[in-house]
Amino acid sequence: MTTSTNEAHALEAPRSGRIAPKYTRNGSGRGNFEMLAWLFMRVSGVILVVLIFTHLFVNLVVGDGIHAVDFGFVAGKWANPVWQVWDLVMLWLAMLHGGNGVRTIINDYADKKATRMWLKTVLYVATAVIILLGTLVIFTFDPCPANAPADLIPDFCSSL
Ligand code: HEM
Structure with a gap:
């Protein structure tokens, strides 16, 4: 009989005793950082539900839906400070x-201290670059680039 809880294929719980003694951690705590990080996941998760589903509904369902999404559509949205802030908060959160x-998954599954350190370094750099570039794009975006074909840019460009 095949069951979804087939022991042979089950993934071991993180840090469940398979770790060689030389990799055990001494549990030096960092105040209540991990508790705050746990709380942040719950709070940001609830806010993300509202941000993401409104984003999907407005972009893919309202009006012509997905068929209306092009450069002019994005430019039109970012001409409105509400959508700039909406997308900024969605990006950051x-x-x-x-x-x-x-970070939690790396801490749970990478046994060696050096492996954790390198994986988290890559993660933090990638996260910072994406947050910075995204923030820059939202606030420096030019909706009416010079010499762009009129049918690709928003209507309000012609009145500028
Ligand atoms: C739609 C709204 C979302 C909700 C309600 C939500 C909720 C959560 C919660 C409560 C956790 C903690 C799970 C735990 O500690 O066991 C979690 C973990 C996680 N979330 Fe989200 N999340 C959402 C969106 C996202 C998005 C957009 C991303 C990616 C950018 C993401 C990536 C992750 C990752 C990588 C984890 C860690 C998974 C793990 O611990 O096994 N989530 N999420």
Whole structure:
């Protein structure tokens, strides 16, 4: 009989005794950082549900839905400070939430201290670069680039 809890294929729980003694950690705590990080995942998760589903509904369902998404559509949205702030908060929360989630996975599954350190270094650099570049794009975006074909840019460009 095949069951989904087939022992042979089950993934071991993290840090479940398979770790060689030389990799055991001494549990030096960092105040209540991990508790705050745990709380942040719950709070940001709830806020992300609202941000992401509104984002998907507005972009893919309202009006012509997905068929309306092009450069002009994005430019039109970012001409409105509400959508700039919406996308900024969504970017920051998704990246910090996702980054902190992957940090937890690395801490749970990478046994060697050096492996954890390198994986987290890559993670933190990638997270910071994406947050910075995304933030820069949201606030420096030019909706009416010079010499762009009129049918690709938003209507309000012609009145500028
Ligand atoms: C739609 C709204 C979302 C909700 C309600 C949500 C909720 C959560 C919660 C409660 C956790 C903690 C799980 C635990 O500690 O066992 C979690 C973990 C995680 N989330 Fe989200 N999340 C959302 C969106 C996202 C997004 C957009 C990303 C990626 C950018 C993401 C990536 C992760 C990762 C990588 C983890 C760690 C998984 C793990 O610990 O096994 N989540 N999420």
